[in-house]
Amino acid sequence: MKKVYFGVGALFILFIAGLMTLMTVDFNRLNKDYYYLQITTEGEVEEYKLDSGEIAKTYWYELPSYNEDGKEHTLKFSATKNLRNDAYLKLYVKDGNEVTSYNEVQFDEIPKKAQEQLK
Template structure:
């Protein structure tokens, strides 16, 4: 009987640990390449209507971005809001072209080679 309770306890602990990992790890950023981009213009607006009649907007950007070595690549990505002018973003990229997520960063947080490219 003691072994059954230990087994159930171990499974419960594994289940809780799994839930904690799923809640705290952002898989859109995990093991992705990072590039940095400077927002210089408003995004191109795309509107679509949901079945409920509500209108949604997506803002599309196509901008040059730089990796930590200063190598340039152009990416097309979307946002649910119009991004702030003169903002610097850290893009998370998979499969060399698909932007999965982004974070706003400050200029001094950019790698030195990226700062040189964006001046």
């Protein structure tokens, strides 16, 4: 009987650990290529009306970005707000040109070869 309780307890712990992992892992950033860029222009605003009647805005950017080797690639991506001018971003890219996520980084967090291109 103790083996049954031990087995059920172990399965419960594994279930909770799996649930916690699913809640904390951002699958939009998992196994993606990284590109770095600097925001140098205002986003192009696209407005649309939601079912509730509220107006929502999307800001589109198309800027040159650089991978860890310093190779340039122009990427188009959107944001829900107008991004800060001169901010450095790390883009998470899938299939060569689909930006799935981004986050702001400091200049010293960017790989050296990409830094050289962004100066």
